[in-house]
Amino acid sequence: MRANPAVQGAVVTAHKLRLYRAAATDFTSLDVAAVLAEEVNAVATSTSAVEGYARDPLALTHVLTQVLPAEPYVVCLGAGGAGTALLLALHQSQITGLTGVGNASGAAPSGVRAVFADTDPQALDAMRAVADRAGIATGHLTFALVNHPADCDKLIAAAPDSAVVINATGLGKDAAGSPVTDQVPFAKDMLAWDLNYRGDLRFLDQAKTCGIRTVDGWAYFIAGWTSALAAIAGIPLTRTLLDDFARVAQR
Structure with a gap:
């Protein structure tokens, strides 16, 4: 992922705990929730960093x-x-x-x-x-x-x-x-x-x-995906963003 400029990140929907146990030391940074819960459900990548988040x-x-x-x-x-x-x-x-x-x-x-x-x-x-x-x-x-x-x-x-x-x-x-x-x-x-x-x-x-x-x-499903994608995009999770995602998902 780090080597592929076309990949900006990943949303992890299963094996979140196993991912943390297997690769915690490979992340450039982990947010506080990831460290507390010892799981990763969103990964943001760039050429210089791999950031892990627990956004649930x-x-x-x-x-x-x-x-x-x-x-x-x-x-x-x-x-x-x-x-x-x-x-x-x-x-x-x-x-x-x-x-x-x-x-x-x-x-x-x-x-x-x-x-x-x-x-x-x-x-x-x-x-x-x-x-x-x-x-x-x-x-x-x-x-x-x-x-x-x-x-x-x-x-x-x-x-x-x-x-x-x-x-x-x-x-x-x-x-x-x-x-x-x-x-x-x-x-x-x-x-x-x-x-x-x-x-x-x-x-x-x-x-x-x-x-x-x-x-x-x-x-919760909408909020989970939106919060993970917001982490990858580097933008805040807001009520407006959640409402926008909910409308799109209903289509």
Whole structure:
């Protein structure tokens, strides 16, 4: 890439963690989010530099203010890359050096309480390590190991009635199914947010059956690609740019 003047960069949509582990020392520079999350999802190249970025936290901050209440309680099902980006986005105001995050409507809401759940204990350990590197206080965070969708149901039952429940597992897109059962006890004031935007989206169907509000991952998808391309182009991510990309993507 460095040797090819026709290539200005790359958007990385898979193996972001592996790319960081394999090539972190080959980058001329890495942004703060890349170092904290230990992943790269955008690469900008020139004849003299190869810059690595983790832009998913930035993308999520542009969506969070449209989704979360003022003092949110979040149940995030999935502690992989998307869940880690959410952790950083929720707490970006506390992280020194995480620049360029936020938008015209303000930063992510403060006073966030959150539960991050996963079936993989190593994923939860990795997320704790990210929180430690970022200096995020974990007293208001819970990291829950779950073995079955029924365990996720219990986390939702224990959450406040106004909680935002997020599917960050990939189930419903990358693989069939849902992280919750068909008996999931969604309260009527809860919001179900699936970070997937395509696939069978069974999680959202379960939420709709319970009569609660739902949001799919389309806005996050647009923000993710736009933020990565903005990094490659060397321009700021603005609400106007996001709106322009969204209009083009709808065509």
